[in-house]
Amino acid sequence: MAIASVPLRILIGKVGLDGHDRGVKLIARALRDAGLEVIYTGLHQTPEQVVNTAIQEDVDAIGLSILSGAHNTLFRRVLELLKEQEAGDIVLFGGGIIPDEDATALTADGVKVLFGPGRPIQEIVTFVKGLKPHG
Amino acid sequence: MQERKPRFTSLSGFDTNRVYTHSDLKDWSPDEELGAPGQFPYTRGVYPTMYRGRLWTMRQFAGFGSSEDTNRRFKYLLQHGQNGLSVAFDMPTLMGIDADASPAHGEIGHCGVSISSLDDMERLFEDIPLDQVTTSMTINGPAAVIFAMYLAVAEKRGIRLERLDGTLQNDILKEYIAQKEWLYPPEPSLRLMTDTIAYCSEHVPKWHPVSISGYHIREAGSTAVQELAFTLYDGLTYVEAAVKAGLPVDRFAPQLSFFFNAHNDLFEEIAKFRAARRLWAREMTRRYRPGDPRSAQLRCHAQTAGCSLTAQQPMNNVVRTAIQALAAVLGGAQSLHTNSMDETLALPTEDAVKLALRTQQIIAQESEVANSVDPLGGSYYVETLTNRLEEAALDYFRRLDDMGGMVQAIERGFPQREILDASQRYQRELERKERIIVGVNEYVESAERPIPILKIGQEVEREQVARLSDLRKCRDSFKMAGAVEALQEATACGENVMPYLIDAVKAKATLGEICTALKEVLGTYREPVVL
Numbered sequence: 001m002a003i004a005s006v007p008l009r010i011l012i013g014k015v016g017l018d019g020h021d022r023g024v025k026l027i028a029r030a031l032r033d034a035g036l037e038v039i040y041t042g043l044h045q046t047p048e049q050v051v052n053t054a055i056q057e058d059v060d061a062i063g064l065s066i067l068s069g070a071h072n073t074l075f076r077r078v079l080e081l082l083k084e085q086e087a088g089d090i091v092l093f094g095g096g097i098i099p100d101e102d103a104t105a106l107t108a109d110g111v112k113v114l115f116g117p118g119r120p121i122q123e124i125v126t127f128v129k130g131l132k133p134h135g
Numbered sequence: 136m137q138e139r140k141p142r143f144t145s146l147s148g149f150d151t152n153r154v155y156t157h158s159d160l161k162d163w164s165p166d167e168e169l170g171a172p173g174q175f176p177y178t179r180g181v182y183p184t185m186y187r188g189r190l191w192t193m194r195q196f197a198g199f200g201s202s203e204d205t206n207r208r209f210k211y212l213l214q215h216g217q218n219g220l221s222v223a224f225d226m227p228t229l230m231g232i233d234a235d236a237s238p239a240h241g242e243i244g245h246c247g248v249s250i251s252s253l254d255d256m257e258r259l260f261e262d263i264p265l266d267q268v269t270t271s272m273t274i275n276g277p278a279a280v281i282f283a284m285y286l287a288v289a290e291k292r293g294i295r296l297e298r299l300d301g302t303l304q305n306d307i308l309k310e311y312i313a314q315k316e317w318l319y320p321p322e323p324s325l326r327l328m329t330d331t332i333a334y335c336s337e338h339v340p341k342w343h344p345v346s347i348s349g350y351h352i353r354e355a356g357s358t359a360v361q362e363l364a365f366t367l368y369d370g371l372t373y374v375e376a377a378v379k380a381g382l383p384v385d386r387f388a389p390q391l392s393f394f395f396n397a398h399n400d401l402f403e404e405i406a407k408f409r410a411a412r413r414l415w416a417r418e419m420t421r422r423y424r425p426g427d428p429r430s431a432q433l434r435c436h437a438q439t440a441g442c443s444l445t446a447q448q449p450m451n452n453v454v455r456t457a458i459q460a461l462a463a464v465l466g467g468a469q470s471l472h473t474n475s476m477d478e479t480l481a482l483p484t485e486d487a488v489k490l491a492l493r494t495q496q497i498i499a500q501e502s503e504v505a506n507s508v509d510p511l512g513g514s515y516y517v518e519t520l521t522n523r524l525e526e527a528a529l530d531y532f533r534r535l536d537d538m539g540g541m542v543q544a545i546e547r548g549f550p551q552r553e554i555l556d557a558s559q560r561y562q563r564e565l566e567r568k569e570r571i572i573v574g575v576n577e578y579v580e581s582a583e584r585p586i587p588i589l590k591i592g593q594e595v596e597r598e599q600v601a602r603l604s605d606l607r608k609c610r611d612s613f614k615m616a617g618a619v620e621a622l623q624e625a626t627a628c629g630e631n632v633m634p635y636l637i638d639a640v641k642a643k644a645t646l647g648e649i650c651t652a653l654k655e656v657l658g659t660y661r662e663p664v665v666l
Binding site for chain 1: 160204226227229230232238239240241242246310314316352355356366409442445446447479480481555558562566572575576585591652660662665666
């Protein structure tokens with residue numbers, strides 16, 4: 001019972017250099033409105049900053065938005081750092097302008113799911129609410 | 136009689152009547168609200184003949200990979216009938232970061248061309264006659280540095296600066312509002328921008344030193360009204376800064392240019408372009424009483440709405456783009472970029488970008504819409520919309536005035552929050568199917584055929600990093616350091632930075648080195664997080 005009353009903690013952020021934050025902010029708002037605890041990092045985060053914040057804030061999942069084309073490098077770097085910090089149980093998901101081919105390879109490498117343009121926000125909320133608390 | 140919906144609204148949320156009649160324009164005087172084309176308040180267009188005299192410039196925004204890759208794409212576009220260049224830079228360049236700096240890793244050449252030094256800039260424009268093409272450069276935070284590189288390339292080729300024609304986006308306020316690519320805090324950024332305006336007015340008179348942009352504000356989720364209001368208010372802020380710096384308004388205002396989005400709501404968009412011209416003419420005249428009529432004329436570039444394109448059924452994007460391009464043309468834009476159908480997936484392929492260019496050529500040559508100036512002038516509906524947009528924008532002007540101006544409003548997060556709220560409203564409308572996007576929330580297909588997309592190889596990054604390492608080894612580092620130091624001193628003393636920037640880029644200081652040196656003097660910025 002006690003577990004069920006603790007809302008999931010989710011880090012939502014922008015990694016890399018691009019400043020397109022329209023989508024990420026809508027998602028952060030939607031998750032917050034759905035009763036989750038959202039930690040929004042703001043723009044221009046490095047993978048190191050994201051992983052450090054995720055561990056400090058003890059989040060259950062990290063959702064990252066990338067629209068600059070740097071997804072292959074940045075998502076993999078975050079996965080690598082999570083593993084190094086022994087925090088591989090934190091779920092990583094994301095979205096952005098990501099070609100199918102890259103998305104398939106990234107999910108094979110450990111990104112839980114990537115949401116492309118046009119996906120309903122409710123679908124993302126449902127996905128996040130279905131996650132289990134980590135640890 | 137029963138109608139399809141209880142309420143019809145424009146994309147920006149204006150209620151739309153079943154029909155518009157003369158009663159909607161009761162106190163409306165065509166002499167006052169329209170004037171003739173080329174006459175105050177320029178509602179019908181800034182030139183008497185408009186497209187009968189000359190068609191709009193077809194200017195496709197292009198850039199990817201290395202400077203050689205983009206140089207080849209430029210030549211391809213020129214070969215296929217494009218008549219102006221428009222450079223897209225990659226994220227590190229836009230953020231003033233060198234290709235070999237760690238934050239640039241993974242980003243090189245992905246959403247534009249990578250430019251870190253004067254050598255890159257020379258390769259970008261190899262064999263392109265800079266005195267015969269017009270070049271637009273979408274760069275803001277480091278705009279003055281990139282401009283200095285362009286001027287240095289021209290000088291090196293013996294082209295006199297007064298022959299150069301083109302546009303520098305250089306619109307820093309909308310970065311804090313929407314696009315989020317800033318380097319320094321707002322006030323020092325305004326000063327750098329004023330330096331470029333002053334330098335152009337003296338040395339590069341045909342150049343447009345700033346393109347005051349609503350495009351990115353709209354892409355960030357604003358309504359047409361917010362796009363119009365925030366953009367024009369930014370413009371007035373720039374004029375005020377330049378006037379305060381001692382420039383007479385007629386020395387620079389005729390060279391200001393604007394850049395708007397062309398979105399889905401055809402009539403609302405046409406009205407937006409018309410309202411923008413009228414509002415700018417009236418505000419400039421009221422505030423500054425310019426002697427030169429060109430100081431009150433709003434000339435603009437337009438780009439179709441990237442955010443309206445869908446990854447689902449991407450071929451549909453060709454149709455969306457055609458309708459949006461038509462809005463820009465019926466709205467009287469001076470130049471136009473049409474997006475390619477594959478841009479929700481990656482940068483466009485050659486074939487996709489050619490189809491986008493052909494879309495403009497078909498509108499220009501086959502539809503006959505360019506035969507008559509402002510063909511919708513006098514339409515009850517379009518004139519009503521034009522009035523409403525102007526009034527709603529003026530309402531925002533008053534709110535911004537009350538806050539003490541745009542810089543103060545940005546620091547309070549006001550325009551950012553207005554845009555975010557608008558984008559959330561729109562998203563909710565989509566999710567409730569109050570608005571339909573074909574292929575996304577209606578007429579959905581489960582299996583889709585993939586289309587070819589452009590890929591940027593990792594060799595681009597390796598090559599750029601190697602080149603920079605060579606450049607650092609081969610340059611006269613003593614001379615380079617001296618030029619950067621002189622730049623810092625001039626910046627601190629409030630001198631115009633442009634001559635010092637030109638010296639620094641010629642001494643092979645890199646983009647990142649120069650921007651870092653300027654940050655030491657001007658400071659850095661962290662935005663207030665608005666959620």
